Amino acid sequence: MVAGAPRIFVSHLSGVPVFDPNGDQVGRVRDLVAMLRVGRRPPRLLGLVVELSTRRRIFLPMTRVTGIESGQVITTGVLNVRRFEQRPTERLVFGELLDRRVRLVETGEEVTVLDVAVQQLPARREWEIDRVFVRKGRSGAFRRTKGETLTVEWSAVTGFSLEEDGQGAESLLATFEQLRAADLANVMHHLSPKRRGEVALALDDDRLADVLEELPEDDQIEILSKLKEERAADVLEAMDPDDAADLLGELPEEDVERLLTLMRPDEAADVRRLMAYEERTAGGLMTTEPIxxxxxxxxxxxxxxxxxxxxxxxxxxxxxxxxxxxxxxxxxxxxxxxxxxxxxxxxxxxxxxxxxxxxxxxxxxxxxxxxxxxxxxxxxxxxxxxxxxxxxxxxxxxxxxxxxxLPEDWRETEFHLDDGPGADGSEAPHGP
The missing domain is CATH 3.10.580.10 (CBS-domain)
Known part of the structure; x- marks a missing residue:
């Protein structure tokens, strides 16, 4: 490894600003992209997912990273601002590796991944994940049982390549704790449906309500359908009545009536009143809770x-x-x-x-x-x-x-952006 190269735990990179060679901020780190390798070889870190001010997510190869220090990432060269698309062989570190349940090779004991560390290799600015910070014991759906924590070599654990049901989301959420609801919604929109559902389960009702209000309709419906009906009703109660009415308006009539029946009568009455108006009128747009x-x-x-x-x-x-x-x-x-x-x-x-x-x-x-x-x-x-x-x-x-x-899909797109060099498809956006 590079002499004196620091080991960096990825939780410290969440939201870190990214600067170009001129010192201008181009965006913030939202995730890291890694590629698992055969055997027990540490994964290669391919690059960073950077969110621009326009909310577009791009891929920044690690070969373009000249420094990670003092809470900032410094890049070199021209950025390719084509939208990031994950490839089948790639894993998102925040989105997929944190909160996984894996096993210690030596004892077979199950542990939960709380964080991973990356370090730079000597050759060509390459980086790899070389350490895993874990906690012994299983994680509950909403709270993690207490247990001993330890940092081990990547080769000391196994199970990262397996598909996992019921993966937790506490460590992932901890990395995005300070995000505004709209920004967390953007993070969730880019997760897989499986992880999106797991994150929704880990959020409290008020936070999930705020996030749902910022998500595209398809994501809202998908998440609500994965919640138990009683909790879905609680989350709808926590939403602004007009947003709850808009969401219920997209559901089958029998589901709407069932959820409204589970809501508190006064909250349900407000939503029913709003649903009586046409969507694109003042009555359909208004909230029933002004001062x-x-x-x-x-x-x-x-x-x-x-x-x-x-x-x-x-x-x-x-x-x-x-x-x-x-x-x-x-x-x-x-x-x-x-x-x-x-x-x-x-x-x-x-x-x-x-x-x-x-x-x-x-x-x-x-x-x-x-x-x-x-x-x-x-x-x-x-x-x-x-x-x-x-x-x-x-x-x-x-x-x-x-x-x-705004257009119906405005939450899924970014504001107009001059894509700049390489955005016409002339250069592969990322990968080995």
Missing amino acids: VLRPDATVADALARVRNADLSPALAAQVYVCRPPDETPTGKYLGTAHFQRLLRDPPYTLVSSILDDDLQPLAPDAALPVVAGFFATYDMVAAPVVDESGSLLGAVTVDDVLDHM
């Missing part, structure tokens, strides 16, 4: 509600003032108090005195182009939806408008 205050509430009350960390920025941008009842559908809608106005007035000010009541709310049957035009005309990030009787039904947020205006 609703009575006229005698103060600015201090409003700011306390806005501070709720579970609210999206769009929903926290304004509060809706209505006569009781306070939950949608409410009593008479009186107007909207915008966040910026709340910051300008004393805490004791009544919200009813600072209302924007000149802006006409949206009708529930307003078509998507009308809704989009409203947002564009008035520079809004959220808008109230009010019925003929003057009751607030919910609020439409700009993210839901964009979701329905």
